[in-house]
Amino acid sequence: MAFQIFSTIRRWYGALGAALLLGGALSAHAAPPETVRIGVATAGGGDPVTWGGSPGSVARNQRWLEDAFKDSGIKVEWLFFKGAGPAVNEALSNKQIDFAYQGDLPSLVGRSNGLNTKLLLASGTRNNLYLVTPAKSDIQSIQQLKDRKVSIFRGTNGHLVVVNLLAANGLTERDIKGVNLDSGSAQAALVSNGVDAAFGGYEWFKVRDQGLARIVFSTQGKDPAFTRQAGLVVRSEFEQAHPQEVQRVVDVFVRAARWASDENNRSALFAEWAKSGTPVASWTAEFEGQSLAQRNSPLLDDFVVGRYKAVVSDGLKLKLLRKSVTVEDWVEPKYLRAALKSQGLESHWTPYDKAGKPLAAPASVASVR
Incomplete structure (x- = not known):
């Protein structure tokens, strides 16, 4: 009787093991995605x-x-x-x-x-980061952003670089009036003087070349810790x-x-x-x-x-x-x-x-x- 029970259990585990192996093989070779x-x-x-x-x-x-x-x-x-x-x-x-x-x-x-x-x-x-101002702005540096309305695209890979650049210049994000805008909205806001400055990337060169903005700071050629990956x-x-x-x-x-x-x-x-x-x-x-x-x-x-x-x-x-x-x-x-x-x-x-x-x-x- 004991032998029969043992044999039954062994067959059950053998079948279970085979099923698990088959399942593992199937999952390892899943059908290609469409x-x-x-x-x-x-x-x-x-x-x-x-x-x-x-x-x-x-x-x-x-x-x-x-x-x-x-x-x-x-x-x-x-x-x-x-x-x-x-x-x-x-x-x-x-x-x-x-x-x-x-x-x-x-x-x-x-x-x-x-x-x-x-x-x-x-x-x-x-990837470089730039500080941009309207063409006729009096802002010449990051230090002059205190109490100014500044566009930052929060949650992106430029956000932390902005925070670190502000810190390197004796400021915090609370020292500026940050406005969360995506790239397109930031450009529209800056050229209409809706913001005093904006941080961004290469997209600003086109605006600069149209005579609508000035780049007053660039991370290009500086400490690579101030770049984005x-x-x-x-x-x-x-x-x-x-x-x-x-x-x-x-x-x-x-x-x-x-x-x-x-x-x-x-x-x-x-x-x-x-x-x-x-x-x-x-x-x-x-x-x-x-x-x-x-x-x-x-x-x-x-x-x-x-x-x-x-x-x-x-x-x-x-x-x-x-x-x-x-x-x-x-x-x-x-x-x-x-x-x-x-x-x-x-x-x-x-x-x-x-x-x-x-x-x-x-x-x-x-x-x-």
Whole structure:
């Protein structure tokens, strides 16, 4: 009797084990998605809508992702968000997108709020920040912003840089009359004297060149700690179910980074980015005296990881993050490593240390976390 019971239990567990193994095999080989959806944290411009300042936009314009998935029948959908990083986080939370191109602060805010994502690669680093005033303003420096009405796009990767720049000049965010405006609204407010000044990026060169604004401060050529970083993240659920598709996306972004890092392509790159509505002259000004390879490297090196850690620290102090984020646990470098190896690019880009200085170690080592 005991033997029969034991045999029955053994058969039951054997069947259960087989079922679990089968279930695991099925989940590990989930059916390919019908569509790969990529959210971009900007309203973009042009027809079709695109953006600039990132190697990812080269892949968008040249339809490299669409070509990569053509044989599998998987469609590629790009979605652009006027609400920038916060709007992208909402779309990730609602599973409306699978990947997101966004800045450092909003991606970490999302992670802190419980969004289960992974950072796959850098895609546009050391982005400059500018302080802009109306053409006839008497403001000449950051110090003169006290009690002035200043546009800040809160919750974006420029927000913390603004806070740190104010602090470096003896001010806090409370010392100014901050107005939360997106890029387009900030431009309209500034040229109509609705605000006294605005912080923003390369989009202001076009306004300056029209004679409607002055740039009175730039982070260009200064401490890289006052720059902004952006990268490509993926929903962890999608990454776990579709690793092959994630690898294809990373492969294409790395290919685009290689092309966008070639100085021989500088003019062509700015022409690609100009399809977003930001003219070539603006990109020329934004990248003046700067290496394309340094700005467009996909490496998750010590500098990039260090800047994300600094954003966590600053975000907690300002209560922009609900809880701390361990960056090392968030970074997933295996797809980047595979892409660098398969494309022969393991030593193509120079890795940088926390201070933004070149490292001697090969990229393939420095990018491993």
